[in-house]
Amino acid sequence: MALFARTPVAPLEYSRTLWMRLWVGAVMIFLYAPLIVLMIFSFNDSKRNVVWRGFTTKYYEKALGNDELIEALLNSLTIAGLATIVSLALGSVAAVMLWRFRFPLKGAIDGTISLPIIVPEICLGVAFLMFFSMVSWPTDLVWPFNLAAITIAHITFCFPFVTMVVRSRLATFNREQEEAAKDLGASEWQVFRDVLIPHIKPALVAGALLSFTLSLDDFVITYFTSGPDTITFPVKVYSMVRFSVTPEVNAASTLLIILTVALTFVALKAQGVKAIAETH
Amino acid sequence: MAEQDWKTNKRTFAAVSIPTLFWVIVFFLVPMAMVWLYSFGENRGLTEIAISGTLENYKRATEWLYLTIFGKSFAVAALVTLICLIVGFPVAMAITFASEKWRPWLLLGIMLPFWTNLLIRTYALMMLLGTQGYANKSLGALWEGASWLKTLVGLQPLPTWEPVQLLFNNFAVVFGLVYVHLPFMVLPLYAALDRLDRSLIEASLDLGAGHFRTIMRIVVPLAAPGIIAGVMITLIPALGAYLTPDLMGGTDSQMIANVIERQFKKANDWPFGAALSFLLIYAMFILIALQSMRRKVPEIH
Numbered sequence: 056m057a058l059f060a061r062t063p064v065a066p067l068e069y070s071r072t073l074w075m076r077l078w079v080g081a082v083m084i085f086l087y088a089p090l091i092v093l094m095i096f097s098f099n100d101s102k103r104n105v106v107w108r109g110f111t112t113k114y115y116e117k118a119l120g121n122d123e124l125i126e127a128l129l130n131s132l133t134i135a136g137l138a139t140i141v142s143l144a145l146g147s148v149a150a151v152m153l154w155r156f157r158f159p160l161k162g163a164i165d166g167t168i169s170l171p172i173i174v175p176e177i178c179l180g181v182a183f184l185m186f187f188s189m190v191s192w193p194t195d196l197v198w199p200f201n202l203a204a205i206t207i208a209h210i211t212f213c214f215p216f217v218t219m220v221v222r223s224r225l226a227t228f229n230r231e232q233e234e235a236a237k238d239l240g241a242s243e244w245q246v247f248r249d250v251l252i253p254h255i256k257p258a259l260v261a262g263a264l265l266s267f268t269l270s271l272d273d274f275v276i277t278y279f280t281s282g283p284d285t286i287t288f289p290v291k292v293y294s295m296v297r298f299s300v301t302p303e304v305n306a307a308s309t310l311l312i313i314l315t316v317a318l319t320f321v322a323l324k325a326q327g328v329k330a331i332a333e334t335h
Numbered sequence: 336m337a338e339q340d341w342k343t344n345k346r347t348f349a350a351v352s353i354p355t356l357f358w359v360i361v362f363f364l365v366p367m368a369m370v371w372l373y374s375f376g377e378n379r380g381l382t383e384i385a386i387s388g389t390l391e392n393y394k395r396a397t398e399w400l401y402l403t404i405f406g407k408s409f410a411v412a413a414l415v416t417l418i419c420l421i422v423g424f425p426v427a428m429a430i431t432f433a434s435e436k437w438r439p440w441l442l443l444g445i446m447l448p449f450w451t452n453l454l455i456r457t458y459a460l461m462m463l464l465g466t467q468g469y470a471n472k473s474l475g476a477l478w479e480g481a482s483w484l485k486t487l488v489g490l491q492p493l494p495t496w497e498p499v500q501l502l503f504n505n506f507a508v509v510f511g512l513v514y515v516h517l518p519f520m521v522l523p524l525y526a527a528l529d530r531l532d533r534s535l536i537e538a539s540l541d542l543g544a545g546h547f548r549t550i551m552r553i554v555v556p557l558a559a560p561g562i563i564a565g566v567m568i569t570l571i572p573a574l575g576a577y578l579t580p581d582l583m584g585g586t587d588s589q590m591i592a593n594v595i596e597r598q599f600k601k602a603n604d605w606p607f608g609a610a611l612s613f614l615l616i617y618a619m620f621i622l623i624a625l626q627s628m629r630r631k632v633p634e635i636h
Contacts, residue, residue, distance in 0.1 A: 078425045079441070086448045086517065089459035092469060096462065106467075145358055152351040158341040167359055173619055174367070175575025177592040178612040181599060182366035185609075189369060211362045243347050268450045275577050275592075279599070289454045296458050296582065305462075308455040315451050319443075 090312060097305035114302040115310075124307055127291035134202050134287065135270040138209035142266040143259060145210065146217025151251070153218070154225045169219065171212045180279030183208045187280060194282030201285050208280045209270040216269065217262035224258035225251075264322045268315065373609035384605055392610035401594070401611070405618075408590040411505070411580075412573035415512040419520040419569050420562070422513070427524035428554075431531070442525070449518035457582055460511055464501040464583075471498045507583040508590070512573050519572065520565045527561015528554070567626055571619055591615055 100111035118124055153165055171179060187204050194201070228251070236246045252259075274289040281290060288311065295304045341348040374393070376386040395401070430441045448456065464470050475496040482493040501507060531554065539549040555562065577592035584590075591611065598608025 075425060075429045079429045082422060082426050082517070083444055085514070086444075089463045089514070090448070090451065090456065092463055093455070093459040145354060148351045149355040152348070152355055155339055156341045156344075156348055156351075157338040158348070158352070164356070164359075167364065168355070171363055173571060173623065175571070175592065175612075175615055175619065177575055177577050177595050178367075178370065178616055181595065181608060181612050182370045184599060185369045185373060185605070186362075186366035207362055211358070214358070243344075264450075272450075272452050272454075274454050289452065292452075292454050292458070293578075296454070296461070304458060308452070308458060311452055311455060316447065319447060319450060323443075 093305055094309045094312065097302055097309045099302055099305075102301065114306040118303050118306040118310070121303065121307075123286065124288075124291055124303075127286045127288045128307075128311075130202060130285065131271055131288035133199055134206050134209060135267045137199075137202070137206045138213050138270040139263050139266040141206075141210045142213040142217050143263055146214040146262060146266075147221045147255065147259065149214065149218045150221035150225060150255075151247075154222055169215050172215050172219070176212075176273070176275040179208070179212060180276040183211075183276060184279040194284065201282065204282070205277050205280050205285065205287065208276050209273060212273075212276065213266040213269050216265050217259075220258045220262045220265065221255050224255045228254050260322055260325055264318065267318065271311075271315075370609045370612055373606050374613050376606040376609075378604060378606060392607045393614070395607060396610050396614055404589060404591055404594055405614070408574055408592075409618075411509060411512070411590060412570050412576075415509055415516060415573045416520075416566055416569045418509070418513045419517050420566065423517055423520040423524055423565070427521050427528050428550075430521070430525050431528040442522075445518050445521045445525075449522075453515060453578060456515060457511060457578055460514055461502060461583060464507060464510070467498070468501075470501055474499065502583060503585040503588075505584070505588045507585075508580045508588045511579040511583045512576055515576075515579060516569045516573055520569045523561050523565040523568055524558070527558040527564070530561075531557055563626055563629065567622065570622065574618065575615060 096107075097114060098110050098112065099107055100113070101108040149168055153161070153168070158164075183204070192204050194204075196203070232250055232254075233246055236250045241249065272289070274293060277287050277290055278293070281287065288307075292304060292307065295301070295307075341352075372386050373384065375388050375390070376384045377389055377391060379385045426445070430438055430445070433441055462468055475498065478493060478496040486492045501510075535553055535557065536549055539553045540546070544552065574590075575592050576590055577596060580588050580590040580593055581596075584593075592615075595608050595611045595615070598604045598611065602608075
């Protein structure tokens with residue numbers, strides 16, 4: 056191989072054929088061009104953001120000075136953080152239950168746990184709207200308790216994803232390790248903490264990333280669950296997009312995109328791109 | 336090692352099952368049951384709803400207007416899924432057969448938009464597709480180029496370019512849904528193709544089949560479970576899509592989720608909205624049942 060500057064394309068190296076490269080390139084442009092244009096135009100010095108009129112950062116100042124927007128962003132991050140923590144705990148516990156035990160109605164319970172993944176967002180949103188109005192959930196609580204309803208709704212659709220990834224990771228667990236730990240005198244809890252948790256760690260990282268982004272991303276369910284006074288980032292951006300398209304939305308969106316990319320890279324640093332990719 | 340019977344270790348079983356069951360029952364089954372009960376109710380006065388066991392809501396849902404909306408939602412979702420499959424399959428192939436060094440980065444390239452906020456992605460697309468956006472400008476430039484070429488060969492130039500309406504119509508809804516759902520299709524396709532036994536493809540190529548024939552006769556049948564999974568993962572959310580038709584669609588591009596939303600936020604007809612929600616859920620169940628039926632067909636070796 057060292058003799059040739061370029062090895063010939065082998066039959067199975069589809070990714071090295073020209074038309075495949077063009078196709079993948081076109082798809083990547085399709086996926087990224089809108090986002091890149093959005094980010095570039097957040098620096099555009101023009102109210103109607105169609106023509107480039109020079110560089111400015113004033114819309115970032117405007118977005119960062121917009122108290123409602125900042126509050127919405129803080130609310131969203133708080134909800135996503137809380138929902139992720141609870142989803143991780145609940146999701147792994149459910150995965151351990153389904154993986155380890157044989158119990159009556161197992162099939163039905165297994166199906167019900169993954170049901171929130173399948174049920175359309177809009178139906179789940181409607182269900183939570185009805186539920187919280189029926190139990191007359193208080194809407195005037197102080198922060199962060201006013202976010203409880205939205206957080207609960209988010210946990211319901213996030214934790215099944217955690218269960219899914221943790222379960223597929225648990226399938227590769229060698230139970231002899233557990234037995235060995237027990238033979239050496241470990242208690243049930245110690246086995247869980249020192250043997251099982253380290254094994255499922257990549258799945259937990261992937262599950263956390265999934266929950267956090269799903270929660271941060273959610274508009275429909277939040278739209279139905281939020282009271283009149285609690286606003287989240289997607290709900291705020293939605294009303295901004297609905298009523299006026301301004302570079303301020305671009306600036307706020309750019310900040311969130313950067314946050315998403317940063318989060319992804321943190322997860323990658325922690326786990327490596329391969330492990331994250333495999334759990335999906 | 337087999338699963339453990341719950342009776343042999345009741346304390347651990349309780350520790351893992353009680354939180355799970357509590358959450359699923361209180362915060363999922365109870366709310367869903369409420370929707371189901373409401374779908375048999377009727378409005379009495381402004382805020383009062385009586386669950387009278389009436390089937391009136393379901394009867395109303397079978398009116399022509401709502402049937403066409405259901406039909407249209409299915410058609411749009413199916414078209415979106417088909418486009419995603421055609422666009423996504425070569426991408427999944429490319430990722431599968433990429434070198435060790437490149438594969439994770441290509442995967443990341445597909446996954447990153449999937450993690451980016453849906454609303455932001457929709458908004459970005461709206462900016463691009465607007466009458467003064469870049470999509471229209473590039474089309475205009477192409478048009479000018481074609482016009483110039485025609486004058487070059489001595490023909491009449493084309494009439495001046497009129498910006499086309501790319502936003503607020505059915506085209507925009509399909510385009511937007513493809514944009515949003517493409518990663519959903521590529522990832523399961525990749526997972527299936529990655530498990531494929533490559534020697535079979537090599538054998539097919541060695542025995543003289545072309546690349547296209549090999550893909551159609553060897554790769555597609557072997558990757559069928561993954562293709563079906565990708566189709567379901569794309570079809571189901573596309574069918575229940577709310578945001579894309581709401582923001583990018585026109586007055587005639589309403590999908591079923593938009594009609595449901597209207598019953599709750601504007602028309603204030605909760606029982607009817609509940610009935611529509613459950614019809615949508617039943618449609619999902621039928622799709623999933625069809626999929627699992629197919630899986631049970633014994634494979635011929």
